[in-house]
Amino acid sequence: MTSLNDDYSLLAPGPVNLHPEVRKALALPMIHHRTPEFDKILKRVLTNIKTVFQTEQDVYLLTSTGSGGMEALLVNVLSPGDHIIAIVSGKFGERWAEMAKTFGTDVSTIHVPWGEAVQVSEVETLLKKKPNTRAVLCQACETSTAVAHPIQELASLVKNYSETLFLVDGITALGAYPLPMDSWGIDGLVAGSQKAFMLPTGMAFISFSQKAWKFIETAQCPRFYFDVRKEKAANKNGETFFSSNVALVRALDVVLELIQTQGLTQLFHTIHRRAEFVRHFGQKLGFTLYSKSPSDSVTALQVPPQMDGQKIRLHLEQVHKITIMGGQDQAKGKIIRIGHMGYIQDEEQLRLIECLGHTLRHFDPDFMSLEHISNITQEAKNYLEQNP
Secondary structure: OOOOOOOOEEOOOOOOOOOHHHHHHHOOOOOOOOOHHHHHHHHHHHHHHHHHHOOOOOEEEEOOOHHHHHHHHHHOOOOOOOEEEEEEOOHHHHHHHHHHHHOOOEEEEEEOOOOOOOOHHHHHHHHHHOOOOOEEEEEOEEOOOOEEOOHHHHHHHHOOOOOOEEEEEOOOOEOOEOOOHHHHOOOEEEEEOOOOOOOOOOOEEEEEOHHHHHHHOOOOOOOOOOOHHHHHHHHHOOOOOOOOOHHHHHHHHHHHHHHHHHOHHHHHHHHHHHHHHHHHHHHHOOOEEOOOOEOOOEEEEEOOOOOOHHHHHHHHHHHHOEEOEEOOHHHOOOEEEEEOOOOOOHHHHHHHHHHHHHHHHHHOOOOOOHHHHHHHHHHHHHHHHHOO
C-alpha cells in the first residue's frame, strides 16, 4: 500500500490522517503571531474559511478543542434562566446539554434512541409548549452513533420563532457534507480542526448569524476567553485577541487553499464515496448498519452476534495497524466506528475491508473463509476502480 504513514492508517472519526501539504506546513519554523507575515495568513484564513461555513458572517478561530467551541456558542448568546431544548441522541448531545445546565439554563431534553435521528415534529411540539425557548441545540452528526440529524428541516422550523436560536454542533459534519449556514438559517455553528479540516486537534471554529448577534450583546452567561465580542474587535484589526495558534492557522491556510482548488462539491463527493464504500462492503462482511440515518462523515457498523466490537477494534490496531473506534456507553462492544474524513487513499479503504475480514475470521474461523475474504476484497477493488 502506498501511504503517507507507511503501514499505519488512521480511520477514526477524528483525529484523521493529515494531508502531506499539512505535514509540511506543520514542520515550518515558528513565526510570531504579531508580525506582517502572519497577519497576511490570518486575513486569508478568515476570508477563506467562510467558504466552508457557506456564510457571509465572520468566522472566529479559537485555540481549543471542539468542546470549547460548543461552550463558546452557548455563553455568547445565553443567560442564566433561559429555556433551552437539547436534542440528545448520544454522548455529544449529552455533553452539550450538561454544558447548558452548568451555566444555569433551564434545559428540556429530547431523548432520541441511539442510532436514530430526531423527529422534527417532536421538536415542534415542545417549541409550541415552550415558545419562550432561547435556543435549540443539536448535533449535525452525533459522532457516537454516526447519525445525521435533519438540520435543514430543524432550521426551517426554528426560523419561525424570532426569539429562538438554532445552535448546531457541526464538528463531525462541517466540510464533510453540505451544511450551508446562511441558506439553511443556522444561528450558531461550530467546527473542529481534527475532522474534515484535516488538522491536528487544537482549534475550534465558530460563526453566528445576524439574528444571534442581537442576543450576543445582552447575554449574561460568564465569558472571558470565549467572549466573541473581543475576538470580533481584534479580527477587525487583523489580529486574534489572544495568542494565535500559529502552526495550526498556517496549516489551515493550506487546507483552505486545497478546498478552494477542489471545490466543496467535489470534496463532499469524495467523502460520500468513502462512506458508501464502507457501508456497502461492511455489510458484505457481515456487519449491519447501526444508524438509521447514516452520516457521510462516519459510519457505525454493528458487529456480528457473539462478537465484541472492542476486541475487533483492538485487534485491527495491534495486528494490522489500522485505527478505528468502538462504541461508547450502551453501544460499547456492539459497534465499530469508521471515519471518512481526512487524507484517505483508496488503498487504505481496500486494506481496511481486507483486514476487517481477517479480523472477523481471527475471532471465528467458521464465520468466513479465506476465499470469501479474497472475493470481497477483489469486488471492493473493482468497485473503487469503477466509481471514481
